[in-house]
Amino acid sequence: MYEEFRSGNPDFKVLNYVSDIKEAEIAGDWPIEVGNVQVTYNLSAKDAPVNVNDKGMRLLKRQSDGSWKFTLDGLK
Numbered sequence: 001m002y003e004e005f006r007s008g009n010p011d012f013k014v015l016n017y018v019s020d021i022k023e024a025e026i027a028g029d030w031p032i033e034v035g036n037v038q039v040t041y042n043l044s045a046k047d048a049p050v051n052v053n054d055k056g057m058r059l060l061k062r063q064s065d066g067s068w069k070f071t072l073d074g075l076k
Contacts, residue, residue: 011044011045014039014041015040015041015042016039016040017037017039018037018038019036019037020037020038021033029061029062031060031068032057032058034057035056036054037052037053037056038051038054039051039052039054040052059071059072
């Protein structure tokens, strides 16, 4: 999905990203984060910046190598 987005928007650039986690809980190998995200981005150099303020939750899963991977990003 991300590769397709990037190929269709080669000039996409994140200008600002702030994640404000209000609550976090770990249940086994499943961390759950609840909070707010503020993002400013440009789809291309000619477009005006877009500001997004989202609230929601994210679910991660511990991988076999010990790293974490997003399983669900429920920001809205």
